[in-house]
Amino acid sequence: MRLAILTDIHANREAFSAVLDDLAERGIDRIVLLGDLVGYGPDPEWCTDRAMTLVASGALAVKGNHDHAIGDPTESMGSTARRAIEWTRPRLSEAQKAFLAALPLTATADDLLFVHASADSPADWVYVTSDLAALGSFGATKARVIFCGHVHVPMLVSCDLRGTVRAQEIKPGLALPLIRSRRWLAVVGSVGQPRDGTPAAGYAILDTATNELTFRRTPYDSGTTVAKLRAAGLPEPLATRLMTGV
Amino acid sequence: MRRPQEGTEIDGFTLGACLHKGGFATIWQVTHPLHRTPMVMKVPTILDGDDGPTIVGFEVEQMIMPRLTGPHVPRVMGVGDFADMPYIVTEQIPGGSLLDLFRTAPRPLSEVVEAAARMAQALHDLHKQHVIHLDLKPANVLQRATGEMVLIDFGLSRHDDLPDLLAEEFTIPMGTWPYIAPEQFLRRRDDLRSDIFALGAMVYELATGRQPFGAPEKLRGVRRRLWRDPVPPRALDPAIPEWLQEIILRALEVDPARRFQTAAQMLFDLQRPAQVTLTDRAHKARADGAATVFRRWRKMRRITGFGPPPGMQTQIARAPILLVAVDLSPDMEPLSRYLLGSVKRMLVIEPEARVACVNVIRTARIGIDVTTDDAGNSLHVARLVALKHWAASLELPEGLLTYAILEGPDPGQAIIDYATHTHVDHILMGARGHSQTRRYLGSVSSQVVAEAPCSVSVIRLPARPPEPVGRPVA
Incomplete structure (x- = not known):
């Protein structure tokens, strides 16, 4: 079984469709969306619809803080994020809002756990930004592999038999064996708004047969997204960010 | 975690005799109903759940070994989980170590x-x-x-x-x-x-x-x-x-x-x-x-x-072995000079390359091998001298330049065999011009391009512009 794990799409239609096109050629059996379908980007309607279609045909999806903020205006956010959410909210149909509101905080499949942020308190949207920050997640679940997003910077952490956590080097495009003597936490990079210095859309593929995880990058036409963002009057830093990936 | 012993069954493997007891692992003869090859199982000796170095060393082996292929590594037949009993089963290579x-x-x-x-x-x-x-x-x-x-x-x-x-x-x-x-x-x-x-x-x-x-x-x-x-x-x-x-x-x-x-x-x-x-x-x-x-x-x-170090893949790639096949016949002088220029340019980007200059003496398919007599010997020496003369201006440092005179009825095959045998990374050779005969009989360079085990660059003299048809305008 080959799983594609996508997160933080952030209403970026060009990035989302580039990744889906890429997946179509890679023999993927199931797609998992780790949340933040909307927010920041100019195409929340299209991205939500696409996610609804995918879920209807078997994809797993969990809720991100931006998805949550659509239905909960009290959700605390930075000013740029807030402006983008307020721009997004009136554009979504009731069905789309209902879909986002109904997304679960976590999902599981066999020995895998999917969650948007830190697994120990999913609704608090804690960032997993270091190996030590992953300790909470490892403690909160027995799952062998935990997938999360939220950070927009990919990271892989192992937890060995003695409970020692260590960040492991990621080599994009190369399959890494998730050896079974350890448990693993993968922070998957963002599809629609990467922040690790590379503008290309990030996602990951897990092959459960070979037990190998591959972090991938797919370039997309960010120029179009940037033009739409500006035309929509969304905050300019969001546009710059898409072009530089920081 | 299970401890191995004779008769233990795991994932279809049955343990036979213990062949070796080392400080960090034991080696067992194993059989499996689906595999006929003689196999051995390596099981780490983990004293308790906290034996860090042994565990990590074995994790590393479990990660690396299944990715290796070819005759110079043992073929992996199975890998076992730490949850039950960690092991690696490989084909058995008979005979002891060196x-x-x-x-x-x-x-x-x-x-x-x-x-x-x-x-x-x-x-x-x-x-x-x-x-x-x-x-x-x-x-x-x-x-x-x-x-x-x-x-x-x-x-x-x-x-x-x-x-x-x-x-x-x-x-x-x-x-x-x-x-x-x-x-x-x-x-x-x-x-x-x-x-x-x-x-x-x-x-x-x-x-x-x-x-x-x-x-x-x-x-x-x-x-x-x-x-x-x-x-x-x-x-x-x-x-x-x-x-x-x-x-x-x-x-x-x-x-x-x-x-x-x-x-x-x-x-x-x-x-x-x-x-x-x-x-x-x-x-x-x-x-x-x-x-x-x-x-x-x-x-x-x-x-x-x-x-x-410059990184593993670049290390191998940047110290390549270049094979330069040189045709020393008089009518090919412009081509061999041109080839020399190409080699020099290549050495600018790959200064650590090792250059093997090769010249082939074509021998008769049937009949007396010309190179075994005195005339043959002197031909061999003459070619070597000419080859060294050709390459002298490459001015390569210590040990980076070698020469070989090959013999064979089929020059293309001789070059391919040499390249295979010496793990050549890249072949540079000249191609004679176009001709109808060559198109039908095949050229040495096209044979090498088709069959060599590595990259091949074919150097060709730029075609001369066609002769003007009319008289030049005064």
Whole structure:
């Protein structure tokens, strides 16, 4: 079984469709969306619809803080994020809002756990930004592999038999064996708004047969997204960010 | 976690006799109803759940071994989970390790060279798969009945594409003291030239019966190799040829940058003793005196490392073996000059390349082999002289330029065979112009392009512009 794990799409239609096109050629059996379908980007309607279609045909999806903020205006956010959410909210149909509101905080499949942020308190949207920050997640679940997003910077952490956590080097495009003597936490990079210095859309593929995880990058036409963002009057830093990936 | 014993059944494998009990692992004969090949199972000896280094070493082996292919590594048949009982099942390579051979060292020259070349070949094959072994020693080398050396025990190895679980685990250098390279002692785990050093130490031992740096037991003793040079092999046995001493001492250079840069380059020299460029290493008669060693000690005692290696894949790629096939016939002079220019330009971007200049003497398919008589000998010499003259202006440093005159009825095949045998990375050759005959009979260059085991660049003289049809306008 080959799983594609996508997160933080952030209403970026060009990035989302580039990744889906890429997946179509890679023999993927199931797609998992780790949340933040909307927010920041100019195409929340299209991205939500696409996610609804995918879920209807078997994809797993969990809720991100931006998805949550659509239905909960009290959700605390930075000013740029807030402006983008307020721009997004009136554009979504009731069905789309209902879909986002109904997304679960976590999902599981066999020995895998999917969650948007830190697994120990999913609704608090804690960032997993270091190996030590992953300790909470490892403690909160027995799952062998935990997938999360939220950070927009990919990271892989192992937890060995003695409970020692260590960040492991990621080599994009190369399959890494998730050896079974350890448990693993993968922070998957963002599809629609990467922040690790590379503008290309990030996602990951897990092959459960070979037990190998591959972090991938797919370039997309960010120029179009940037033009739409500006035309929509969304905050300019969001546009710059898409072009530089920081 | 289960402990292995005779009769244990796991994932379809049934354990037979215990073949070996080591400090870190036990080796068992195993059978499986679906596999006919004789197999062995390696099970780590984990004293309790907290035996970090053993576990990590085994995790590394479990990650690396299933990714390896080819005759120079054992084929993996199964890998077992730590949750039940960790193991790796591989095909069984009959016969013991090279330890038995090394116990009878010194060995005759031909045996030393043959074993060295086969080990270099196995090592290069491993390096090409992005793995640095980092624990090469006689006990970790087996030999197939067909002759290929098989490298085993990847518990300290480093795969260039995978996280280095060991780097995080250990605070002291890891390796086997008689063979460990200086930079590996200084905690570098990403330099494939560390394996070249270990190989050099093994060849030294096989040729002389002594280990070049003894068998130190303390870290201080291991560190000495940073300044204390080994006794030159010829000082122990004057019958060892200078060229072999040159190869051994080059592999044992303290600074990785002064060693062979790839195992293929070492293999190249082992296969062509007559062409090894002899330097001071070859002529060295005794170990350096106290004053020299003291100077080196002052320089080295505080050293923490050498320059970082250029990265595994680039290391192999940037020290390539270039084969240049030169046609020396008079009517091909413009082409061979043009080819020389191409080689020079290539050396600008690949300064560490080793260039093998090759010329082929075409022999008759049937009949007397022309090159066996006197005339043939002089032809051979004449070609060699001409080839050296052609290449003289390349001005390559020490040992980076070699010459070979090949013979055969089929020049293309001779070039392909040579390239295959010597692990050539890139062939440069000229192509004669276009002609109808060549189109139907096939050209040497197109045959080489089609069948060579590596990249081929074909150099062709720029076509002259067609003769003007009309008279030039005055």
